[in-house]
Amino acid sequence: MKVKGFLKDVGGASAVTKRRQAAYDRASAKPAHKDPMGAVAKALHPGLIPLTVESVRPASKTAKTIRFTSEAHLPYFRAGQFLTLVIERDGYRVTRPYSISSAPYETRGEHPCVEITVRRPKEGGFIANYLYDEVRAGDTFLGEVGLGEFHYEALRDARHVVAAAGGSGITPFVSMAKEIKNGREDFDLTILYGSVSEDDIVLREELEAAACDRVHVVHVLSGDNPGWTGEKGFLNRDIIKKYSAEDTTYFVCGPQVMYDFVQKELEALSVPKRRVRFEVFGQVRDITAFAGYPQEKKDDTYRLRVRIGVSETEIPARASEPIAVALERAGLKIHTACRSGSCGFCRIKVLSGKYFVCPQNDGRRGADRDFHYVHACSTYPLGDMTVKVNI
Ligand SMILES: Cc1cc2nc3c(=O)[nH]c(=O)nc-3n(C[C@H](O)[C@H](O)[C@H](O)COP(=O)(O)OP(=O)(O)OC[C@H]3O[C@@H](n4cnc5c(N)ncnc54)[C@H](O)[C@@H]3O)c2cc1C
Numbered sequence: 001m002k003v004k005g006f007l008k009d010v011g012g013a014s015a016v017t018k019r020r021q022a023a024y025d026r027a028s029a030k031p032a033h034k035d036p037m038g039a040v041a042k043a044l045h046p047g048l049i050p051l052t053v054e055s056v057r058p059a060s061k062t063a064k065t066i067r068f069t070s071e072a073h074l075p076y077f078r079a080g081q082f083l084t085l086v087i088e089r090d091g092y093r094v095t096r097p098y099s100i101s102s103a104p105y106e107t108r109g110e111h112p113c114v115e116i117t118v119r120r121p122k123e124g125g126f127i128a129n130y131l132y133d134e135v136r137a138g139d140t141f142l143g144e145v146g147l148g149e150f151h152y153e154a155l156r157d158a159r160h161v162v163a164a165a166g167g168s169g170i171t172p173f174v175s176m177a178k179e180i181k182n183g184r185e186d187f188d189l190t191i192l193y194g195s196v197s198e199d200d201i202v203l204r205e206e207l208e209a210a211a212c213d214r215v216h217v218v219h220v221l222s223g224d225n226p227g228w229t230g231e232k233g234f235l236n237r238d239i240i241k242k243y244s245a246e247d248t249t250y251f252v253c254g255p256q257v258m259y260d261f262v263q264k265e266l267e268a269l270s271v272p273k274r275r276v277r278f279e280v281f282g283q284v285r286d287i288t289a290f291a292g293y294p295q296e297k298k299d300d301t302y303r304l305r306v307r308i309g310v311s312e313t314e315i316p317a318r319a320s321e322p323i324a325v326a327l328e329r330a331g332l333k334i335h336t337a338c339r340s341g342s343c344g345f346c347r348i349k350v351l352s353g354k355y356f357v358c359p360q361n362d363g364r365r366g367a368d369r370d371f372h373y374v375h376a377c378s379t380y381p382l383g384d385m386t387v388k389v390n391i
């Protein structure tokens with residue numbers, strides 16, 4: 001700001017005050033119906049939009065990339081963010097978050113599209129199997145594009161980023177790599193991608209195509225792979241150190257066991273916490289494995305009274321499943337996105353009853369704790385409960 005001198009600056013400020021007062025005097029007392037800021041916010045974050053599957057193609061032996069187009073305007077997102085898909089299956093309406101594996105620049109231009117890459121689990125899997133096995137070109141979904149905080153931020157992050165990825169956790173980094181190669185993101189990215197064998201590498205071709213002077217991809221194989229000459233083992237401190245610069249930010253995305261391992265290795269390297277970013281996990285596989293969870297309750301099912309507006313419904317709720325799943329099983333709509341306790345979209349008020357909040361996915365603010373607000377995606381009933389759900 002240019003300082004012109006005391007009198008001129010104070011005079012300038014009072015001139016602004018006069019102009020503002022004149023604008024007030026001219027203004028109509030009728031309410032303003034135009035909301036230009038709201039219109040911009042709505043364009044950037046339109047909420048649920050229709051998505052049509054344009055193609056499904058293999059991304060590895062156990063993963064497929066699904067490309068969506070939309071009759072609506074595809075919103076802008078940051079490389080690393082996720083989209084939440086609304087899926088109707090067997091009469092149930094559920095949501096699942098998927099990191100966007102295409103780059104933001106691909107939502108613009110002549111053929112706007114957005115892609116996710118879904119890995120089929122070896123066992124279990126309510127939605128992943130369905131997306132992998134059954135989804136075809138022409139299928140339609142609703143989805144919310146561009147959510148989450150897992151993206152590069154120049155003011156916060158170091159210029160050099162080391163990404164530690166495992167399994168389908170490679171997807172946000174493919175998006176970042178493509179965006180860097182296209183000149184839309186300005187940082188250096190070294191991806192350390194841990195897989196058991198070469199067959200497990202997801203989006204290998206995309207990664208090779210995105211490699212450039214600013215994007216380096218290092219495959220680290222942990223299995224017995226005769227003939228493999230690249231890095232071997234797990235993403236341990238030696239490998240992390242080898243590929244780090246003096247000032248590096250670490251982005252971590254992968255299965256839960258990898259998070260625990262990499263976190264310890266980074267601590268051993270004395271990396272400050274502000275230089276480490278973890279993507280959220282989603283619903284934990286087994287809540288009963290957490291310290292503090294009362295084991296004697298794990299097979300119980302309780303009565304959950306759900307107050308929506310002036311109506312109240314009673315539904316069953318398993319002690320081993322989050323309240324959000326109980327609501328979905330009962331066909332009650334609840335807004336969910338991250339399913340990890342972090343976005344707050346599924347915030348509900350507990351009017352009575354005992355519950356357990358997953359320690360790993362506890363994103364409640366202090367005031368929420370005091371006034372018994374919880375995130376339905378990370379809260380488990382430990383007895384009969386009454387909750388208030390906003391529509
Ligand atoms: C930010 C983020 C990004 C992600 N990105 C990717 C990605 O790029 N690629 C990828 O493959 N995965 C990704 N995931 C994981 C993905 O969201 C899913 O968790 C994964 O595909 C497995 O889903 P699933 O339904 O098959 O399994 P689960 O989520 O484990 O589903 C089983 C759960 O569904 C519930 N359930 C079972 N039956 C019903 C029913 N009838 N009604 C309602 N609920 C029921 C039960 O609670 C059960 O625990 C990401 C997760 C997060 C949080």
Ligand code: FES
Nearest residue numbers: 337339343344377
């Ligand atoms: S869905 Fe994000 S906090 Fe529950």
